[in-house]
Amino acid sequence: MFGPDSQFHRFFDDPRWALAMVRATVLEAAHPQIGAALIDNSTFVAHPWRRLRNTLVSLQRMFGADEQVRQREAARLNRLHTRISGTDARNRPYDAMDPQVRAWVVATLFESAVTMCRLSGQPLDQATMERLYAEFRAFLAALGDQTGQLPPTLPEFWRYYDRMVEEELENTEALRIVLYKLFDHLPAPPLLGGLPTVWAAGRALAGPVIGTITVASLPEPFRRRAGLPEVPGARTLMQSAYLAAGLARFLPDDWLRTEDLTNLLYLSADSDDPRAATLGALSARVKRAGALFRLVTPFPAPRPPADRNAPRRSADEFFTAVLDQTGDGYLDWPDLAAMARELSSRLDLDEPQETRLYDAYAQWWRELQSALDTDGDGRVSKDEYAAAVPSLAGPALIRVAEVLFDATDADGDGFIDAEEYRALFRTAFARTPTGPDPRYPRGAFVQDFLSFMSGRRPSTPFDPLLADA
Incomplete structure (x- = not known):
């Protein structure tokens, strides 16, 4: 069967x-x-x-x-x-x-x-x-x-x-x-x-x-x-x-493998996949063709992608790209549950780690709801979020970061190595080592996660994790 x-x-x-x-x-x-x-x-x-x-x-x-x-x-x-x-x-x-x-x-x-x-x-x-x-x-x-x-x-x-x-x-x-x-x-x-x-x-x-x-x-x-x-x-x-x-x-079998085609769609310019260089060159040519295409078509040019080197992005952009996972214009429990679900799927978590991650996100939702839901409708709007919170880095979000680190650190040695990093981010280990040990320590991971989730700073590894389509 x-x-x-x-x-x-x-x-x-x-x-x-x-x-x-x-x-x-x-x-x-x-x-x-x-x-x-x-x-x-x-x-x-x-x-x-x-x-x-x-x-x-x-x-x-x-x-x-x-x-x-x-x-x-x-x-x-x-x-x-x-x-x-x-x-x-x-x-x-x-x-x-x-x-x-x-x-x-x-x-x-x-x-x-x-x-x-x-x-x-x-x-x-x-x-x-x-x-x-x-x-x-x-x-x-x-x-x-x-x-x-x-x-x-x-x-x-x-x-x-x-x-x-x-x-x-x-x-x-x-x-x-x-x-x-x-x-x-x-x-x-x-x-x-x-x-x-x-x-x-x-x-x-x-x-x-x-x-x-x-x-x-x-x-x-x-x-x-x-x-x-x-x-x-x-x-x-x-x-x-x-x-x-x-x-x-009638095409060759290796042209039609669903897994290969799906992985190809997920390639990005900074990927370590060998195919990325070839696709990057092709993309450059298509961009030049796209510039000509814009001259002869009535389609309005979309806004260019956000500059990842920008120090911060607006609260509205962060809300839409990261927090509102279901796309309904509000932040509520299903959005945070979707984050926990995606992270659990990437790491292929079993019980009880999966439940620990969901519980951490549930605790964060209770904290957000208490602080931001000013009209009492059980959800947080963009305006409520932008007006009430300059930072989301409360104790509950710190707990989310710690639980996520523990789930990623499969061998429990207190560091995320290259294999564990790839399991979470689906790309090669991207940190620049500062000494003889290139591993990702707990403190740095938690700090980077909090910077991304509360400081609204674009992050090369974390953006594809929670913000990409």
């Missing part, structure tokens, strides 16, 4: 999978509970590339051949989902551990995989479809859920799927964001961060196309009930896109 011989593994590096993942995400977001959880807790709006990478890494772990890795990832996902619950705008409860909700997530992945094959002119035969369905039911079982939440046979599954589409799905706010806002405002990945004009032009063209293709691929009963627009020629465009993506299977 898992590993390189699984049907899912064959799909994972398939270019069509990108279209299928967007489609599955829309169907998930249309579920009232999932849509509410995404709006309240997810970083998919403010940090979509980070969210994509974490999702792909998780799927690789769950469908890989190593059973121990799968069990650790399942336990991590369950801990993450246990922390996500609440009520939506209509006061309806949601819970990320609801077995029926989790089953629907798996169902959308399976159905979208089947649909992508059909739309690209390569429909799955019955035996392959049944095997793929069995793999996704095994995925649900690996999470600890009863497989009975998904019907045991394919005919029963299609009846279940049709009922969910016709009775349960809604035109949620999360769905509208994915279809009509996310791609129109998608920030550039680190690789293209220095090419804002080129990225903006490409996004302006590709965003509406992706939205149109996705809407056209959704089940017709749901499109009608949700009032999603029918764009003339949309189905032809959709089928052409899936057919074109399917033709990419």
Whole structure:
């Protein structure tokens, strides 16, 4: 059911999978509970590339051949989902551990995989479809859920799927964001961060196309009930896109590895990856082409990226880039929980270290709420933050820094060495040694973290950790 011989593994590096993942995400977001959880807790709006990478890494772990890795990832996902619950705008409860909700997530992945094959002119035969369905039911079982939440046979599954589409799905706010806002405002990945004009032009063209293709691929009963627009020629465009993506299977295998492509998007100019030098030279040429492009197009030139050598950045910039992780314009507990979640994922923490980090962030949130929430609405606005706090370096934030250091210092020797540094920052050890020992001591780490989080000073390692898209 898992590993390189699984049907899912064959799909994972398939270019069509990108279209299928967007489609599955829309169907998930249309579920009232999932849509509410995404709006309240997810970083998919403010940090979509980070969210994509974490999702792909998780799927690789769950469908890989190593059973121990799968069990650790399942336990991590369950801990993450246990922390996500609440009520939506209509006061309806949601819970990320609801077995029926989790089953629907798996169902959308399976159905979208089947649909992508059909739309690209390569429909799955019955035996392959049944095997793929069995793999996704095994995925649900690996999470600890009863497989009975998904019907045991394919005919029963299609009846279940049709009922969910016709009775349960809604035109949620999360769905509208994915279809009509996310791609129109998608920030550039680190690789293209220095090419804002080129990225903006490409996004302006590709965003509406992706939205149109996705809407056209959704089940017709749901499109009608949700009032999603029918764009003339949309189905032809959709089928052409899936057919074109399917033709990419004739490219060399090493060109299409999802892991390699994702890592490539995360390369930055100061990366120690050997590919960074080549990409840097290519980027310089594209920048020169971009300057010419601006002369002949009506697109306004975006603001240049912030100067990392600037002594400070504004409170508004810091609030938007770092504190407001969910992108809703406010600072509240889900934003700090998202920080803890990202750091725990990077370091692949187990209990009890993960809980210690969450608890430290929870304590910091209580301190922030007490000091900054002047109107008592349970969250902190940009104005409240800018007006009330010249510095955030209170005892609770110091505790966050200390707990993060302990989690990064895997061998417990009181220093962060090169391997531990890479685990957290995903780049080579960047500190300039002041003596014979190039390791990162506890005091320096805590001071740098506090300077970044409270002094609002740009930091080469910490910015990609919490601020990049």
